[in-house]
Amino acid sequence: MPELPEVETTRRGIEPHLKERVVSAVVVRERRLRWPVPPGFEDELVGDTIRKVGRRAKYLLLELGAGTLMIHLGMSGSLRILTVPTPPSRHDHVDLCLDNGAALRFRDARRFGSLHWLPNTGPTHPLLRNLGPEPLSPTFTGNYLYARSRARRVAVKPFIMNQAIVVGVGNIYAAEALHRARIHPGRPAGRISIPRYATLATAIKTILQEAIGQGGTTLRDFVAENGQPGYFKQQLRVYGRLGQACSNCGEPLRSLRLGQRGTVYCAVCQR
DNA sequence: CCGGACGCCTGTCGGC
DNA sequence: TGCCGACAGGCGTCCG
Numbered sequence: 001m002p003e004l005p006e007v008e009t010t011r012r013g014i015e016p017h018l019k020e021r022v023v024s025a026v027v028v029r030e031r032r033l034r035w036p037v038p039p040g041f042e043d044e045l046v047g048d049t050i051r052k053v054g055r056r057a058k059y060l061l062l063e064l065g066a067g068t069l070m071i072h073l074g075m076s077g078s079l080r081i082l083t084v085p086t087p088p089s090r091h092d093h094v095d096l097c098l099d100n101g102a103a104l105r106f107r108d109a110r111r112f113g114s115l116h117w118l119p120n121t122g123p124t125h126p127l128l129r130n131l132g133p134e135p136l137s138p139t140f141t142g143n144y145l146y147a148r149s150r151a152r153r154v155a156v157k158p159f160i161m162n163q164a165i166v167v168g169v170g171n172i173y174a175a176e177a178l179h180r181a182r183i184h185p186g187r188p189a190g191r192i193s194i195p196r197y198a199t200l201a202t203a204i205k206t207i208l209q210e211a212i213g214q215g216g217t218t219l220r221d222f223v224a225e226n227g228q229p230g231y232f233k234q235q236l237r238v239y240g241r242l243g244q245a246c247s248n249c250g251e252p253l254r255s256l257r258l259g260q261r262g263t264v265y266c267a268v269c270q271r
Numbered sequence: 272c273c274g275g276a277c278g279c280c281t282g283t284c285g286g287c
Numbered sequence: 288t289g290c291c292g293a294c295a296g297g298c299g300t301c302c303g
Binding site for chain 1: 294
Binding site for chain 1: 274
């Protein structure tokens with residue numbers, strides 16, 4: 001997926017096109033997403049005004065008068081702004097048509113993404129309830145990671161990919177941050193010192209900020225609202241570089257499997 | 272509570 | 288060229 005940098009890139013791209021626009025129509029061509037799009041979903045949105053485009057974790061939050069449209073991009077989702085009518089292709093599942101003739105189009109080949117309507121009157125959505133802190137916020141620190149990791153035997157990579165611990169970090173940026181912090185991805189989370197967690201927290205912040213600056217990482221599917229790919233792929237030091245020389249020491253990068261996810265690392269630099 | 276495995280989908284790539 | 292398995296940016300659910 002789209003991890004935090006790709007979702008934030010999308011948020012920044014779509015907000016100016018959506019702000020203070022009225023939804024004139026909603027077209028749902030495929031309701032079978034990660035969570036089914038409920039009947040009547042369209043009716044909640046039509047006629048309402050988009051006031052703000054926010055983000056929490058990897059969720060985009062379109063705040064309207066009567067509620068919030070929550071969008072998750074899954075593994076292969078993207079959002080585009082169309083300024084002229086464009087025929088939908090096979091994986092273009094939802095269009096949000098605006099009062100100025102433009103439209104927001106949701107595309108997702110694998111359909112792991114989802115859309116939810118959250119009425120203002122309702123409770124907090126269950127998917128938002130158990131999320132950890134935003135990694136770019138001041139509350140996310142090495143001390144925080146240290147405190148949350150005590151007595152946990154899970155490997156540090158799946159630990160920082162756990163959205164209840166810290167949000168927004170997926171498989172790419174977890175691998176990159178651990179390489180930058182020189183921590184072995186398989187090291188048990190409960191066996192990392194305070195200073196090393198301080199380094200890791202800083203590495204996560206730095207990697208995410210730099211990736212946002214490059215418009216995210218495009219491997220295959222991700223594009224911003226204007227169709228542009230993200231360029232952070234050029235900066236990746238371990239992800240997708242199995243067998244290539246480590247940028248620090250020249251050692252060929254190795255891989256292992258952690259939590260059913262491929263993990264590339266340097267056996268010399270990361271311990 | 273914790274941690275690991277599974278499944279949801281489509282597309283692509285490497286090996287034979 | 289075709290077929291088959293493995294793998295891919297996520298994550299909720301189930302089971303031990």
